[in-house]
Amino acid sequence: MSSEYATIGVVTGANKGVGLATVRNLALQYPNSNFNKGPFLIYLTARDVGRGEAAVSQLNEDSQLRNANALRAAGGLTDIRYYTLDIAQKESIQDFAQYLKTTHNDGIDFVINNAGIALDGFNADLVRDTLHTNYYGSLNATYAFLPLLKLNGRLVNVSSEAGKLSKFSPSIRSRFLSARSVDDVTVLMEEFQAAVEEGREKDAGFPSAAYATSKAGMTGFTTVIAREEKEKGSEVLINAVTPGYTNTDMSKGNGTKTPDEGSRTLVLVALGDIGKQTALFWQDERPVEW
Template sequence: MSKDSKVALVTGGNRGIGYELVRQLALNGFKVILASRDPKMGHEAVQKLKESNLDVSFVVMDISNQESIRQGAITVSERYGRLDVLINNAGVYLDENEKLLNIDPSVLEGTMTTNFFGAYHVIRSFMPLMEQQGYGRIINVSSEYGAMSQMSSPGVGAYKLSKLTLNGLTRLVAAEIKGDIKINAVDPGWVSTDMGGPSASRTPKQAARSILWLATIGPEGPSGGFFRDGKQINW
């Protein structure tokens, strides 16, 4: 592999924003690894992208399963020996619009397992690949629902808490990492995907564009920030 072709990995890459992120990274010359927990859907997505001559491969990774993440990291290390860009895009939205204390606790636990612990374990497992080359760009796909101000209004409590803690993780990791490794959180807005529903105002293409600039920022670029459409927003 030539020295200048960077490797990117996108979790939840088989549909919605994730699929569009994979496509746009590949169009921009990245070797892209599409990670998905569903092998059939993952392979189908990769085949579709390969028909457009894009350099995309598949790795099965269920981010609610630590062993699956560990195996994914081993596969990427063996196959590429590096990782330059990591996008934590996979997420779930399990809330019924009830009060947090009234929902079944399993809804909160399941949401945190994927949206928070999933991202945490992925970062932890892939960080060594970035540290060994002293370079990395990590992007956590968050939500404006994760802003502290959103905690003052009721509803969607499990999802809100999961994104609030993802934002906290972003800042903590930014404070801890050394070298030219940057981590940021981004709010893609309300996007017409399976999760966002058909009436959402933004396309996955617009959402991906608002995220991807963080994949190619230089050493002077931001770290530990929360962004929407390239502008910093409040935690």
């Protein structure tokens, strides 16, 4: 199958919202991108088979894609395929990574790791579940996908502006920014969990917010891994991106951006001309402080 496609991309958590819009806009923008060297395959992943397959069917009937003749069935360049992936389950990540390695032995071009959860409420159990998916699951996915990328590949971890460091005490903020290993960031997540269990997270310098802290951790480990890869001489570009406050189920429909608007920075960092920029946090199509 590798010889059939010139470019191969993956979008996780893509059955709805920003993930679904990202797949659509990748297909629309690919023909005019520097990555365009021929047929393009996008893996749309989701936890639920029914919802994932329904999302692929929806895209195959999408008016924007049809009008642009973007899909190969209409003479375009892009195929979209579903694969089951639950980043909260290490075995699921390993299964997908092994499939990609076996099926595309020349490597893949990019991964947009959009999968994540946002749960209502705040208590120790909710914090544990949120960190398990958004931090540890995303970290496991990053380590699994990274070796599969081509020499000039890209890894885009979808974080959030909610995880900006202004929500943390100066000492915790400093520790995030000075982290030199993933372990340094993981220790911060462990300290947050322990502080919540003891009811003292604010005294420890953390917000009473599981999602925000998990996303700060995601941005933290992403920038650390990116710096490590660059120091090894790797040309793979690894960045964290926020779609912004987008009108999706995750924002309970309260977001100010449409899913298409939210997908813009994700698509730019995956397909666009961003030079050699890596280890950055992107918002509104440019790198910003986090």
